[in-house]
Amino acid sequence: MMRALYTAASGMKAQQLNLDVTSNNLANVNTTGFKSFRTEFQDLHYQMLRQPGSQVANNILSPQGTQIGMGVTAIGTPRFFSQGDFQHTENPYDLAIQGDGFFRVVMPNGTFAYTRDGSFKTDANGALVTHDGYYVDPNITIDQNATNVTIGSDGTVSQTVNGVTSNSGQIQLVRFVNPVGLESLGKNYFRATQASGTEITGTAGTSPGFGALAQGMLEMSNVRVADEMIRMIVSMRAYEANSKAIQTSDEMLQIANNAKR
């Protein structure tokens, strides 16, 4: 049967995936610390009908070959780790990272997870936790009688209890050689993989590239709605074009069948 049928089908599948990724970006347009995805495509293998440079006549080489492509495949959905916009919240436990760092938190199973979502809270004991109750690592404990909690741009937490200001730890940041290689766990968490490399710890503000912390701010998603709309239009039209290719191939097969009456 015709190659074109399967080739065009691969195109439709690819565009469907593209739309899936775009919809997820749009769905998360208001998710704190969300980093947008994009879909990367590559062409599939080629069937060689005639090798370029093959002899067509005595001492005459064909300058170009005939190779028929077999369609397209998605090679990956890398995230785009650009800075999101900041939103002013005035909540003292809301932190935004202005740079490439991540917060490190401890999952219930004891392993580390990483997040850009700095909308922290305190639990019943005053420990700084994420919205899921996971502890920030290293642990930061806020006294229950603390009146004024300040988190500096370097992550130093100071609190005032009964008029006495004291330092109660420092929030550390981590970064990765290849953040695109992080595994998304959902709920704004990431896990380190072999592709991302192991975590590199550092201090906010001072270690280069980690970025400074901003208290009372949240990092919004870096989804650009206009870009997503354009991607949606492009994938929709590409889907349409590929469906036309399927229709045409079908018609050609029908014509071939009707050749014999």
Place this chain on the structure above:
Amino acid sequence: MSSRGLYTAASAMMMDMVRMDTVANNLANVNTTGYKRQQTLHHDFRTGFIERLKNVQPYLDSRSGQESIEYRQARNATLGELGTGTVVSGAFVGFEDGALEDTGNSLDLALQGTGFFAVETPNGVMYTRNGAFTRNEQGELVTAEGFRVLGDQGPIQLPEEKVNISEKGEIYAGDQYLDSLQRVDFVEPWSLIRRGSSFFAAPSNAPQLPPEGRVLQGKLERANVETAREMVQMITALRSYQMSQKALQTEDEMTGRLINDLGRPA
């Protein structure tokens, strides 16, 4: 069987199928970074001469010892040329630049103008226009599959901070020069072999040119497929297919008449 037309029409139908396959591949890759469109080329088969059949036996003239004049005349009674069909002679690759998309990602690179990036793959060095690069866990510049992108001094080790890449492909970390991206330009880019995954392989000793393409950082080159052109190609292929089918049917009908009607006693 005298119906040469059957085979001529069939050859055209086969060619149109290949044309359609190519269009479908272009359309499937309309969103593939760095994809270069293909177009099939075709040429006619060798044309034949039709000669009149005449019931003259070849015999030698008794006096001259050569072929008789009568026979020579009969042998040279050419009616004219007859084409015998068409064949795909090649698939042309359109290397014109695709549209640029601004991504803002510092490791997304586009080449404007001619040339390719060189990539080290398990099957040897390959060339690509897809500059959606990333870094691996060792901090090297790699393609989406993890193959290492080559600089003038081999694989490129990136620092932790963001790098700046000049139009000539020179990579800087701050003010410090690291390496230059290999840009490879071929004299005959159409002789490259497509390997899939946006890769082209070059025949050994393929002559090269001094690279001229400009490296643009934070941009990606989209496929250079134009949907309108592909649609026109698709319609042409379909209608030409249809026409050849009609020719084939007519030829079949004529042969049918010949067999069934001509010999029937009145």
